[in-house]
Amino acid sequence: MGKEVKIITTEDGSHSLFLPELNETYHSFHGAYRESVHVFMLYGLEAWYTKNPDRFPIRIFEVGFGTGLNAWLSLVWAEQYKVPVLYHSIEPFPLEKDIYSQLNYTEVDHTIYHYAPYFQQLHEATWGEGVIMSEYFNMKKDIITLEDATLYSSDIVFFDAFAPNKQPELWTKEILEKVTETMNPGAVFTTYCAKGQVKRDLSDLGLEVETLPGPPGKKEMTRGWRKG
Numbered sequence: 618m619g620k621e622v623k624i625i626t627t628e629d630g631s632h633s634l635f636l637p638e639l640n641e642t643y644h645s646f647h648g649a650y651r652e653s654v655h656v657f658m659l660y661g662l663e664a665w666y667t668k669n670p671d672r673f674p675i676r677i678f679e680v681g682f683g684t685g686l687n688a689w690l691s692l693v694w695a696e697q698y699k700v701p702v703l704y705h706s707i708e709p710f711p712l713e714k715d716i717y718s719q720l721n722y723t724e725v726d727h728t729i730y731h732y733a734p735y736f737q738q739l740h741e742a743t744w745g746e747g748v749i750m751s752e753y754f755n756m757k758k759d760i761i762t763l764e765d766a767t768l769y770s771s772d773i774v775f776f777d778a779f780a781p782n783k784q785p786e787l788w789t790k791e792i793l794e795k796v797t798e799t800m801n802p803g804a805v806f807t808t809y810c811a812k813g814q815v816k817r818d819l820s821d822l823g824l825e826v827e828t829l830p831g832p833p834g835k836k837e838m839t840r841g842w843r844k845g
């Protein structure tokens with residue numbers, strides 16, 4: 618199932634994966650953990666919740682489950698805020714246990730270390746079924762490509778595909794339309810990518826697009842809001 622990947626250590630000390638086939642990493646080399654917190658937690662989940670403190674459950678859709686880092690940080694957030702989250706993620710190439718069991722994300726921030734067991738549980742959860750992971754976090758992960766996936770309505774989209782120059786088929790206007798048309802009024806789309814064409818396409822698809830400061834080492838990132 619999984620492709621050949623190598624564990625690497627990024628500049629903030631957290632792991633990421635290198636995929637030789639694409640000559641691509643799963644996260645920014647400047648810091649995987651910092652990137653995930655900045656792009657998806659801070660400018661995604663936190664931003665949406667600040668605008669919508671009374672709307673739950675929060676429906677998150679993620680493109681690319683990968684290392685499970687975004688899912689785990691979202692679970693920790695849901696438990697800390699006591700806000701129900703329904704998390705849908707897709708991944709055509711699930712990682713093997715010998716890879717995900719070595720990842721060091723649960724050791725980065727000792728204040729949330731007691732959530733560590735959930736990291737393995739997220740990986741071990743049955744694919745293709747809704748699973749109650751914790752009091753406030755339900756997840757469904759599907760082994761499927763974005764091209765073939767059936768999507769549900771979402772409040773937040775974590776668009777975490779490989780970069781457009783490595784995987785252009787996931788950044789076409791048609792694919793972006795498939796994703797953005799599932800977004801509820803007021804929903805937010807967030808990605809580390811700052812490519813001009815992606816921003817123009819998201820804008821053409823009706824989102825209010827913002828260029829925001831990127832995580833350390835990256836100048837910019839992109840966020841888009843569906844009008845409420």
Ligand SMILES: C[S@@+](CC[C@H](N)C(=O)[O-])C[C@H]1O[C@@H](n2cnc3c(N)ncnc32)[C@H](O)[C@@H]1O
Pocket residue numbers: 642643644653680681682683684685686687707708709710761762763764777778779780787
């Ligand atoms: C940039 S990585 C990020 C993964 C994850 N969010 C993380 O933090 O580890 C991109 C992910 O998209 C997955 N992927 C590859 N092709 C895909 C496709 N056609 N549809 C959906 N996901 C895909 C990869 O296997 C990989 O896990």
